[in-house]
Amino acid sequence: MGLSQKEIAQFSTRGYLVKAGLLAPADLHPLQSALSDIVDRGAKKLHAGGKLAGPYEQEGFETRLARIFNESEEAGQVVMGMIMGRGGGGFSGESMLALLRNAGLVDCVSDLVGPDIVGASAYRIRPKIPAHTRTEVPWHQDSGYFLPHCDRHLIVTCWIPLVDVTVENGCLYVIPGAHESGVFRHYTGGHGGYLEIPGDELPGNKPVPMEMKLGDVLFMTNLTPHASFVNRSEIVRWSIDLRYQSKDAPNNAEEDPATYTPERDPVTMACYPSEADFVIRDSTHPEREIRTPEAFKALRDRYHEAKPYNPGRGWTRLKDRE
Numbered sequence: 001m002g003l004s005q006k007e008i009a010q011f012s013t014r015g016y017l018v019k020a021g022l023l024a025p026a027d028l029h030p031l032q033s034a035l036s037d038i039v040d041r042g043a044k045k046l047h048a049g050g051k052l053a054g055p056y057e058q059e060g061f062e063t064r065l066a067r068i069f070n071e072s073e074e075a076g077q078v079v080m081g082m083i084m085g086r087g088g089g090g091f092s093g094e095s096m097l098a099l100l101r102n103a104g105l106v107d108c109v110s111d112l113v114g115p116d117i118v119g120a121s122a123y124r125i126r127p128k129i130p131a132h133t134r135t136e137v138p139w140h141q142d143s144g145y146f147l148p149h150c151d152r153h154l155i156v157t158c159w160i161p162l163v164d165v166t167v168e169n170g171c172l173y174v175i176p177g178a179h180e181s182g183v184f185r186h187y188t189g190g191h192g193g194y195l196e197i198p199g200d201e202l203p204g205n206k207p208v209p210m211e212m213k214l215g216d217v218l219f220m221t222n223l224t225p226h227a228s229f230v231n232r233s234e235i236v237r238w239s240i241d242l243r244y245q246s247k248d249a250p251n252n253a254e255e256d257p258a259t260y261t262p263e264r265d266p267v268t269m270a271c272y273p274s275e276a277d278f279v280i281r282d283s284t285h286p287e288r289e290i291r292t293p294e295a296f297k298a299l300r301d302r303y304h305e306a307k308p309y310n311p312g313r314g315w316t317r318l319k320d321r322e
């Protein structure tokens with residue numbers, strides 16, 4: 001499988017590429033089902049505790065969380081916390097590792113970053129709730145979150161819808177070609193608490209909506225500005241975003257999180273020190289790859305508990321913008 005020369009050229013000139021039908025329903029179903037199980041557990045617990053009128057069992061993956069939010073924002077937030085946790089990547093189940101290691105997906109990534117690939121725990125699960133402005137994500141580049149010495153490295157984001165996504169339900173927007181201009185100034189305390197590039201500091205190129213079918217994958221660079229807006233549909237816009245890089249780009253795979261201290265020189269650090277990186281493919285030492293859900297969870301938990309130091313980029317607050 002993998003990417004054609006034409007697709008690779010598109011990715012490098014536009015800063016993104018949609019590969020239609022890359023994933024089969026069977027590749028996505030285990031994760032959809034694991035997320036449905038979390039919603040089910042949460043809804044039943046909230047119902048049993050008197051926090052919800054009903055567990056909404058008759059609703060499916062696309063609608064159940066929306067119905068819960070519709071009845072009670074508070075109950076919805078509880079379920080959302082069970083799914084997202086840790087800033088959005090709280091779920092470490094077997095189905096997540098299976099998707100991160102999906103051969104067809106990783107073959108495409110390999111055509112962009114080379115054969116030896118490191119994956120990031122900074123993946124995110126995003127249920128965008130109908131009419132819920134807090135699940136809008138303002139304009140940013142992923143490099144806004146990474147340390148500056150990584151700006152020259154390619155870190156590929158794979159944005160994967162878990163339902164068909166449209167302008168109506170809040171698909172992602174990207175700005176073509178803007179990845180050529182380096183990292184724009186970001187501000188902390190943007191919409192929803194995210195980093196934000198204000199509209200008047202964005203390049204002039206017209207944003208393009210990425211309407212996609214289930215099974216399509218959007219590949220983006222770490223310098224591609226992107227955002228998503230309010231969901232005006234009746235269903236939850238479920239998606240995940242996964243991140244990969246070459247093993248030659250700075251990473252913390254097989255590093256001790258305790259070595260991340262304020263005394264350490266930031267240029268020796270991983271691009272995103274807060275969360276564990278792990279080996280997805282190693283052409284010469286395949287035994288280094290993280291293949292079991294137990295090893296995956298243990299590694300992520302170890303980083304989470306150690307709270308490694310991340311010096312960040314020192315962006316100023318949006319409210320202090322001149």
Ligand SMILES: O=C(O)CCC(=O)C(=O)O
Binds near residue numbers: 136142157
């Ligand atoms: O899915 C979204 O709405 C935002 C995604 C995003 O910001 C990302 O993939 O970095």
